Amino acid sequence: MYESLVEITGLEIFAAFVSAAMPVAFLVPFVIIAVYLERKVSAHMQDRLGPMRVGYHGLLQTIADFFKLIQKEDIVAEGIDKKFFNFAPFLVFAGSYAVYAALPFSSKYIGSETDLGIFYIIAISGLVVAGILMAGWTSNNKYSLYGAMRSAAQIISYEIPTALVILSIIMWTGTMSLATMSEMQTAYFWNWNILGGPEWGITKFVLIPFLLVAFIILYVSTLAEVNRTPFDMPEAESELVAGYHTEYSGMKFAMFFLAEYGNMFAVSAIVSVIFFGGYQSPFGYLGNTLGIEWLVPFEQVFWFAAKGIFFVFVQMWLRWTLPRVRVDQLMTICWKYLIPYSFVNLLVIGIITLL
Amino acid sequence: MALKTEELVLNMGPQHPSTHGVLRLEVQLEGELVTKVTPHLGYLHRCFEKHAEAMTYPQVIPYTDRMDYLASMYNNFGYVIGVEKMLGIQVPERVEYIRIIMGELQRIASHMVALGTYGLDIGAFTPFLYLFRDREKILTLFEITCGARLLYNYMWVGGLSHDLHPDFERLTREFISYFRPNIDELNNLLTYNKIFVERTANIGVLPKETAINYGITGPNLRASGLKYDLRRNDPYSIYDRFDFEIPVGEGLVGTVGDCWDRFYVRVLEMEQSLKIVEQALNQLPEGDINEALPKRVKPPKGSIYQRVENPKGELGYFIISDGTVNPFRVKVRAPSFVNLAILNELSKGHLVADIIAILGSLDIVLGEIDR
Numbered sequence: 001m002y003e004s005l006v007e008i009t010g011l012e013i014f015a016a017f018v019s020a021a022m023p024v025a026f027l028v029p030f031v032i033i034a035v036y037l038e039r040k041v042s043a044h045m046q047d048r049l050g051p052m053r054v055g056y057h058g059l060l061q062t063i064a065d066f067f068k069l070i071q072k073e074d075i076v077a078e079g080i081d082k083k084f085f086n087f088a089p090f091l092v093f094a095g096s097y098a099v100y101a102a103l104p105f106s107s108k109y110i111g112s113e114t115d116l117g118i119f120y121i122i123a124i125s126g127l128v129v130a131g132i133l134m135a136g137w138t139s140n141n142k143y144s145l146y147g148a149m150r151s152a153a154q155i156i157s158y159e160i161p162t163a164l165v166i167l168s169i170i171m172w173t174g175t176m177s178l179a180t181m182s183e184m185q186t187a188y189f190w191n192w193n194i195l196g197g198p199e200w201g202i203t204k205f206v207l208i209p210f211l212l213v214a215f216i217i218l219y220v221s222t223l224a225e226v227n228r229t230p231f232d233m234p235e236a237e238s239e240l241v242a243g244y245h246t247e248y249s250g251m252k253f254a255m256f257f258l259a260e261y262g263n264m265f266a267v268s269a270i271v272s273v274i275f276f277g278g279y280q281s282p283f284g285y286l287g288n289t290l291g292i293e294w295l296v297p298f299e300q301v302f303w304f305a306a307k308g309i310f311f312v313f314v315q316m317w318l319r320w321t322l323p324r325v326r327v328d329q330l331m332t333i334c335w336k337y338l339i340p341y342s343f344v345n346l347l348v349i350g351i352i353t354l355l
Numbered sequence: 356m357a358l359k360t361e362e363l364v365l366n367m368g369p370q371h372p373s374t375h376g377v378l379r380l381e382v383q384l385e386g387e388l389v390t391k392v393t394p395h396l397g398y399l400h401r402c403f404e405k406h407a408e409a410m411t412y413p414q415v416i417p418y419t420d421r422m423d424y425l426a427s428m429y430n431n432f433g434y435v436i437g438v439e440k441m442l443g444i445q446v447p448e449r450v451e452y453i454r455i456i457m458g459e460l461q462r463i464a465s466h467m468v469a470l471g472t473y474g475l476d477i478g479a480f481t482p483f484l485y486l487f488r489d490r491e492k493i494l495t496l497f498e499i500t501c502g503a504r505l506l507y508n509y510m511w512v513g514g515l516s517h518d519l520h521p522d523f524e525r526l527t528r529e530f531i532s533y534f535r536p537n538i539d540e541l542n543n544l545l546t547y548n549k550i551f552v553e554r555t556a557n558i559g560v561l562p563k564e565t566a567i568n569y570g571i572t573g574p575n576l577r578a579s580g581l582k583y584d585l586r587r588n589d590p591y592s593i594y595d596r597f598d599f600e601i602p603v604g605e606g607l608v609g610t611v612g613d614c615w616d617r618f619y620v621r622v623l624e625m626e627q628s629l630k631i632v633e634q635a636l637n638q639l640p641e642g643d644i645n646e647a648l649p650k651r652v653k654p655p656k657g658s659i660y661q662r663v664e665n666p667k668g669e670l671g672y673f674i675i676s677d678g679t680v681n682p683f684r685v686k687v688r689a690p691s692f693v694n695l696a697i698l699n700e701l702s703k704g705h706l707v708a709d710i711i712a713i714l715g716s717l718d719i720v721l722g723e724i725d726r
Binding site: 048230321 | 363365366371372387474477478479480481484485488544545548550551553554706707708709
């Protein structure tokens with residue numbers, strides 16, 4: 001995208017700006033829909049209707065809420081380190097938005113075509129921890145502090161199994177670029193990584209159980225990384241009120257909210273790229289069959305979004321079904337189960353790849 | 356140089372999502388470990404006992420509604436049978452049966468709130484709304500009977516405010532057959548959930564001796580393994596005519612007397628209450644409910660201590676009469692108040708998250724604690 005824009009316009013700044021702004025065009029509508037979806041999904045799971053008043057079946061509810069949040073007074077309590085307090089929500093959002101740079105929305109659009117896509121994502125999402133810690137610490141509130149400390153411990157711990165699983169996939173596919181990874185799982189759904197990848201042979205079937213385990217580990221740990229139930233320790237509302245964003249109001253709170261939903265989609269997209277073919281359609285493209293070539297990238301965006309939203313839906317599903325684990329149990333799950341299993345998995349996938 | 360360290364004092368409430376009302380907990384923490392919990396009461400104090408001295412006997416009944424507002428029927432129940440005993444009134448059979456039906460439906464409704472909010476404390480949102488959906492049906496039953504949904508003022512000295520609605524019996528039977536399978540659903544969704552069990556089993560274990568020493572009553576005591584229920588041990592009204600069991604904690608997934616047991620005993624009690632309601636409906640006699648209503652409630656000089664098994668535990672009314680139309684003193688032994696006293700004992704050495712789990716499992720209602 002960036003390169004082709006440079007070629008067309010000859011303006012590097014313009015090209016950089018446009019390709020950086022593209023995900024916003026996706027993210028903001030996504031968040032609006034996802035918040036609506038969350039309320040509707042939870043409502044229907046709980047035998048109620050959810051928002052029904054604003055627009056048809058409450059479709060405009062999120063937009064109304066958004067305007068409400070903008071109008072809210074920006075409360076800054078006494079004894080707060082204002083500089084960092086104001087900066088933290090933007091840092092959190094920046095961390096979650098930066099991930100979108102390396103997500104391949106289609107074969108034609110990727111914010112930045114770096115070869116280190118997945119490592120870049122793991123590294124840059126660390127910014128979120130810094131932002132959360134900053135928010136919790138500067139809020140001068142004990143609940144915020146607890147939330148932030150828990151969050152930092154949780155995200156850092158769960159990055160290990162995430163990285164190990166991703167490492168095993170990188171070892172096997174031989175690429176760190178998410179675009180290449182999606183490219184490899186082309187054509188039909190039996191070529192997806194979860195089903196042993198595009199190469200036919202005995203290894204494909206031997207690998208499937210281990211890839212399944214890898215998928216489960218990755219999904220659980222990404223769930224923990226974005227602080228969703230059952231791992232929503234940092235904002236465990238029955239204990240810590242609202243965790244690290246207890247003291248925030250108005251637009252700054254909306255930033256945290258935006259970052260949370262942005263993160264939800266980002267991790268779902270990563271899971272879908274690594275295991276479920278990313279933007280690839282599960283059964284061929286309409287554009288190819290009809291001979292309309294420009295249709296293909298749009299179809300790819302559709303499949304990419306659909307897969308991502310499916311995993312977001314699963315996250316919501318889990319949230320409204322499961323209770324919350326305790327903070328020490330959370331660490332136990334990570335250090336005693338996920339990390340050893342992912343190490344074994346790494347070893348096995350490594351050996352199979354070598355053979 | 357040694358770093359200066361001190362314990363963190365965390366102030367939970369009165370504005371906190373899971374203190375179940377306006378309770379303030381002063382929690383001393385060593386990291387995330389709890390060293391001491393001090394409950395501070397009084398945010399909902401409305402001088403019920405003092406008010407009662409200026410009221411006539413029937414006028415006190417609406418005030419009893421407002422104590423344990425989740426079990427108003429049962430609060431009425433205890434008070435009116437106390438006053439009836441002082442007056443020496445024998446109420447008609449039909450009134451007795453209706454009181455039992457209302458009381459047991461109220462017990463189910465109260466336990467629904469307890470179980471639902473407990474799920475909420477642990478982080479499970481959905482069971483809470485399922486239980487509230489079903490509680491709504493009980494409230495509808497109360498509403499068609501007496502017009503009120505929360506504060507009923509239904510049981511009067513010597514009778515009831517209204518007779519049953521013609522549809523009441525049919526609707527109640529429908530509710531019973533509707534709600535029985537939902538208990539299994541609740542068990543599958545929450546009670547046996549792995550995460551829920553991990554959170555509640557072996558947490559806040561209350562041994563039988565400690566429970567007795569602290570005067571704990573109700574489901575909290577029975578969860579510790581003691582079969583003590585006033586409906587059996589000190590029968591009042593016509594409870595001796597019904598066939599029901601008294602569930603006790605068995606430590607199915609952990610130790611006897613842990614949070615999970617306290618939760619599960621309430622689930623089992625709902626089933627028993629359904630059984631009692633069913634039997635009472637089958638035996639319900641016809642008759643005039645207003646037969647025994649006294650013209651004037653003026654008990655002779657003396658005092659009485661009447662205790663009943665409220666959903667939360669032993670609810671006792673100590674009523675002193677000086678022979679006038681106003682009670683000289685009405686002292687209430689509120690089960691939640693006594694049960695809350697154990698909190699510090701149970702919470703020591705647990706994590707912050709466990710305080711919430713323990714407090715929720717005690718099932719307190721602040722309206723009753725502060726009165």
